[in-house]
Amino acid sequence: VTTLMLENDLETACLNWLSDLDYECLTGDDVSAGGSHGARRKYLEVVLRPRLHEALDRLNPSLPSSALEAAVQKIASYGSQSLVDGNREMYEWIRNGVPVEVEDAEGHKTILRARVIDFEQTDANDFLAVQQFTVHGEKIRRPDIVVFVNGLPLVVFELKNPADLNADIEDAYNQIQTYQNDIEQLFIYNLLNIISDGTVARYGSLTADYGHYSPWRLIDDEKAPEGMLELEVLTRGLMNPKTLLHFLKGFVLFMTQDGAPSIKIIAQWHQYHGVL
Structure with a gap:
């Protein structure tokens, strides 16, 4: 990897690695409001509703369409006073299914769970990476790459230009914090964030401070070869x-202590590897 690699080269490299992993790769224009894919109506929206609806339809064949519509609406229009508490509830829905009310022929109402992700059959899900995903919030922001699963934005990549001596991985971390303030709605669904300056690459949760961002060392659950670029290991591995x-x-935990704000803890690579 040349030391003259630029930020857009890093983005291209990441997208190529994701493509190798069978992600569909699109540009922000493709999924913009009014874009060619009809993915969203407004730049405020961060959930790609058509993809979410298709996934719920596919994963919940026994649920009536009214329940699926309600589930899509519940997820896509979700709001919370606290980003972390909202992320915690959304995580529970993504992991265990969205509670929806279903009425039978006799008028009896039951709460059922609409599956959001198929954890058993990986191929039953829709994996998408979007480059330069524009979001309107407190300000207009454009993360470098956002990864979606079934239309939900689970991972944000922030990459810094390796040739810029004034921009390093800590700047990428600070940019993520700015995004969390300015386009908070994107992070309601967030599993983790990835930051890199081309040399160093780290991942962390939405509450992690810079010191708790970690490297990833595994590809296909085995130690990655020596000398491989950290960002490639993180992308191809995690x-x-x-x-x-x-x-x-299985590797996400929320904790609250002594009335302090909740924190979100995600496993480091060796913790993940230790329980495989």
Whole structure:
């Protein structure tokens, strides 16, 4: 990898690795409001409703269409006073299904769960990476790459230009914090964030401080070869669809202590590897 690699080269490299993992790769224009894919109506929206609806339809064949519509609406229009508490509830829905009310022929109402992700059959899900995804919030922001599973934005990549001596990985971390303030709605669904300056690559939860962002060392659940670029290891390893869903289901914890704000803890690579 040349030391003259630029930020857009990093984005292209990441998208190529994601494509190798069978992600569909699109540009922000493709999924813009009024874009060619009809993915969303407004730049305020961060959930790609058509993709979410298709996934729920596919994963919940026994639920009536009214319940699926309600589930899509409940997820896509979700709001919370607290980003972390909202992320916690949304995580529970993504992991265990969205509660929806279903009425039978006799008029009896029951609460059932609409599955959002198929954790058993990885291929039953829709994996998408979007480059330069524009979101309107407190300000207009455009994360470098956003990864969607079944239309939900689960991972945000922030990459810094390796040739810029004034921009390093800590700047990428600070940019993520800015996004969390300015386009908070994007992070309601967030599993983790990835930051890199081309040399160093780290991932962390939405409450992690810079010091708690971690490297990833595994590809296909084995130690990555020596000398491989950290960002390639993180992308090919953790973003592998099967690994990502396994991580999402079993390696996330929310904690609250002594009335302090909740924190979100996600496993480091050796913790994940230790329980495989």
